[in-house]
Amino acid sequence: MTITTGTSPAQIQAAGRQRWTKRRRRSERQRRSERRRSTGGVSQANRGYLFVAPFLIFFLGLFLLPLLYAAYLSLFRERLVGGTTFVGLGNYARAFGDDRLIGGVLRVARFFLLQVPIMLGLALLAALAIDSGLLRLSKVFRLSIFVPYAVPSAVAALMWGYLYGPDYGPFAQLAHRIGTGVPQFLTASHMLGSLANIVTWEFTGYDMIILYAALRSIPQDLYEAAAVDGAGAWRIAWSIKIPALRPALLLCLLFSVIGSFQLFTEPNLVQRLAPNVIDSAYTPNLYAYSLAFTSQDVNYAAAVSFLLGLVIVVASYVVLFATSRRARS
Amino acid sequence: MPISTRRFSRRNLLSVVSASALAGVAATACGGASGQNSTAPGAPVSQSDIDKAMKTATTLTFWTWVPDISKEVDVFRQKYPAIKVNVVNPGQGTPAYTKLRTALKAGKGAPDLAQIEYQYIPTFSITKSLVDLRPYGADALKSTFVDWAWGQVTGANGEVWGYPQDTGPMGMLYRADIFAQYGVGVPKTWDEFAAAAQKLHAANPSVYLTNLADNEAGVWHGLQWQVGAKPYTVNGTKVGLDVNDEASKKLASFWGSLNQRGLISADPDFTDGWYQGLEKGKYATWLTAAWGPVFLSGSAKSTAGKWRAAPLPQWSAGANASGNWGGSTTAVVQGTKNPIAAAKFAEFLNTDPTTTKMFNTEQSFFPATKALLADPSFIGQQASFYSGQTVNKVFADISDSVDTSFQWPPFLDESVNDWTDTVGKALGDRTDLSAAAGQWQSRLATYAKAQGFQVQG
Incomplete structure (x- = not known):
């Protein structure tokens, strides 16, 4: 089939070129006039920096400078007797051979593998359930899952510490009543699971809100089209919602990598209840804290913190790499 | 005065302020002189210097976690109205020590006096953070306190690092x-x-x-x-x-x-x-x-x-x-500008018959002074929780x-x-x-x- 039109393709191309050059000329004129309008020698670009200056000042003062200071500290060794000496990377070399640090890193890695899939799975289920519109009182449901996140983690750990109590905690009491064995939440073999439970309880709501917000931004017409094609609620969830949630899930996952490797508050508070299980190097952050404030070894603590940061960067990269490859294949 | 007194040795400081009539500052140097390695105490502070310091308007900062200690502080203030004591609660035990260490490291913000538990005295004296109280008449108070408590506050070379406040014999x-x-x-x-x-x-x-x-x-x-x-x-x-x-x-x-x-x-x-x-x-x-x-x-x-x-x-x-x-002491922190007033406050608080008795009746502290441990009204008390x-x-x-x-x-x-x-x-x-x-x-x-x-x- 041929199309007969009044203009030849060459003419169309020429007209297009003309329009494009005109547009370019107009924008150049605009830019020139804007430059003329800007006063006092402060160019447009520099004015932009003025606007971000408040942020930059705080970023430099409260983040970069302390970071650099910590890096600087990590190159020295201060002793109670004999003062401060420059040791170069000596603290880092020590850290690589420190069984207590390595043990802690492996422990939080295990924690990550154990806890994060459960938490994200629960958050995803809750978000999909609320979004499905099939729940009655969905707002109440949403709020009640989110509330634990609003509870300070110190309070949460104390509360769970009470619940886990091996003698007089409610679970132990219940077990006594029924006559079964008392669940040992605070022993070496169950501690990681008990901590994972506290963290899951605290942060599922947070992840759920992120996922739910992402779900709300999916265009309605996709659902309509799917419905026309005969897809049910499950099929829509599986083929439309979950793929669309990928970026949000990835975000939650990255937050969880950081959160897991920096685990501190929960073990620090539960330590009081089970000092024989949670020692001063149970997690790398706990170890760094104990080094700095108990052992007065600020320099080594700085090196440990830096290495922990490095581990987190590597772990985050591995997670990103793994997920993006899976998406490509 | 912008100069950090702690960074100067006694001689340096004396030459810096030699012409000044600031008795308090000069006395800091005396306190600062007796570090870890010196065996001789600093020269005793004269009674006239003490009298003068106690009449000069001064504000002391005192870090302690003793509840309601203002009651005892008030007794001190009735006798020495010129000295104001600013009581600050830095938290109990470890958090308090962490704050104190940080302030000492920063070179400012440290208090004049601090509550230090017996077991922590060497931890702070090794960093030269406490003032030897001998120049302020501490030696004369040896027999006031039970012997072992005095042993606890005494350094290797006879320094006195604090006054016992309460004790916890087991x-x-x-x-x-x-x-x-x-x-x-x-x-x-x-x-x-x-x-x-x-x-x-x-x-x-x-x-x-x-x-x-x-x-x-x-x-x-x-x-x-x-x-x-x-x-x-x-x-x-x-x-x-x-x-x-x-x-x-x-x-x-x-x-x-x-x-x-x-x-x-x-x-x-x-x-x-x-x-x-x-x-x-x-x-x-x-x-x-x-x-x-x-x-x-x-x-x-x-x-x-x-x-x-x-x-x-x-x-x-x-x-x-x-x-x-357990049990605590009151110690004078190195770097204080008012060592005389601080030392005398610590002394009064822990040796005065009224305040030491109050520590027992108000805070339920177990005494560190021989006098109170022999006081019939103390040892004769029948505890109802223990069936009398x-x-x-x-x-x-x-x-x-x-x-x-x-x-x-x-x-x-x-x-x-x-x-x-x-x-x-x-x-x-x-x-x-x-x-x-x-x-x-x-x-x-x-x-x-x-x-x-x-x-x-």
């Missing part, structure tokens, strides 16, 4: 009703104690003769003190470190045996479960300090009338020895039996931390306590060497 609180129910006598020796533990637990498996908390290095140190262990001997940068000496080994094997046989419990103390255990009769005794009786009457109210007090069981029949757990027993008398007698030579290391935090990770862990896990005590020693020795100390033992 004794045993026991449940008379449980003892009677199972026919257990009050153990006088540790052998009797072990036999009683077995008898009691066999009769009722849910009752333990005592709870040796796996997080409480303080109790362990107190028991080491009693058995005659000398875990730490400090002389400047030389540290004798033997937390697992012969006496300590005896302690570890005794408690290790009881613990591995399941005859005692090792729950962490001051936790919810522990409070419940006291209240519900899980523990038949509490090996505790002289501040324990009042504490217990407040936290296990439902057991009123069932408890009694006794001395700790002894290692040999007829012996009479104890250790200390004169509990103060029991502990006042125990105070006399505390060894005077026990010392603390200049890195107590680390020792406590290592204890918890080794001995404490073995208690909680019911594993070999003697081996754990060996690990405690090796870990601590490694730390001390890394910190530049010459370690012996």
Whole structure:
């Protein structure tokens, strides 16, 4: 089939070129006039920096400078007797051979593998359930899952510490009543699971809100089209919602990598209840804290913190790499 | 004055301010002069300088976690209206020390005076953070305090690093009703104690003769003190470190045996479960300090009338020895611009008959002064929680039996931390306590060497 039109393709191309050059000329004129309008020698670009200056000042003062200071500290060794000496990377070399640090890193890695899939799975289920519109009182449901996140983690750990109590905690009491064995939440073999439970309880709501917000931004017409094609609620969830949630899930996952490797508050508070299980190097952050404030070894603590940061960067990269490859294949 | 006094030696500072008439500043130099290595105290401050300082309008900052201490401070202010005391609560124990250390490192923001527990004095004197009180008349006060408490505040070269405020000689609180129910006598020796533990637990498996908390290095140190262990001997940068000496080994094997046989419990103390255990009769005794009786009457109210007090069981029949757990001092912090006023305030607070008595009646502190420990109105008090027993008398007698030579290391935090990770862990896990005590020693020795100390033992 041929199309007969009044203009030849060459003419169309020429007209297009003309329009494009005109547009370019107009924008150049605009830019020139804007430059003329800007006063006092402060160019447009520099004015932009003025606007971000408040942020930059705080970023430099409260983040970069302390970071650099910590890096600087990590190159020295201060002793109670004999003062401060420059040791170069000596603290880092020590850290690589420190069984207590390595043990802690492996422990939080295990924690990550154990806890994060459960938490994200629960958050995803809750978000999909609320979004499905099939729940009655969905707002109440949403709020009640989110509330634990609003509870300070110190309070949460104390509360769970009470619940886990091996003698007089409610679970132990219940077990006594029924006559079964008392669940040992605070022993070496169950501690990681008990901590994972506290963290899951605290942060599922947070992840759920992120996922739910992402779900709300999916265009309605996709659902309509799917419905026309005969897809049910499950099929829509599986083929439309979950793929669309990928970026949000990835975000939650990255937050969880950081959160897991920096685990501190929960073990620090539960330590009081089970000092024989949670020692001063149970997690790398706990170890760094104990080094700095108990052992007065600020320099080594700085090196440990830096290495922990490095581990987190590597772990985050591995997670990103793994997920993006899976998406490509 | 913008110059940090701590960075200057005595001579430097004197030359800087030689022309000035600031008596207070000059006296700082005297206090600052007596560092770790000097044996001679700084020149005594003259009475006229003291009189002058106490009449000069001054504000002292005092970091303490003693509740309602303003009542005692008011007594001081009635006598010395020119001196204002700004009481700040920096938190109790570790948080307070962390803040103090940070302020000292920063070179500003440190208080004039601070509450320091006995066991932490060497930790702060090693960093030259405390003022030797001898130039301000401390030596004359030696006989005011019980001997062992004075030993605690005295440095290796005779320095006086603080004034004792309260003490915690250790004794045993026991449940008379449980003892009677199972026919257990009050153990006088540790052998009797072990036999009683077995008898009691066999009769009722849910009752333990005592709870040796796996997080409480303080109790362990107190028991080491009693058995005659000398875990730490400090002389400047030389540290004798033997937390697992012969006496300590005896302690570890005794408690290790009881613990591995399941005859005692090792729950962490001051936790919810522990409070419940006291209240519900899980523990038949509490090996505790002289501040324990009042504490217990407040936290296990439902057991009123069932408890009694006794001395700790002894290692040999007829012996009479104890250790200390807790208690505090008031110390003057290096860098203060008003050392005279600060030293005299610390002295007044802890030696004046009115304030020392108030510490007992208001804060329920167990006294550190000989006068109060012999005061009939104190030792004659009948405690209703203990069915009218004169509990103060029991502990006042125990105070006399505390060894005077026990010392603390200049890195107590680390020792406590290592204890918890080794001995404490073995208690909680019911594993070999003697081996754990060996690990405690090796870990601590490694730390001390890394910190530049010459370690012996």
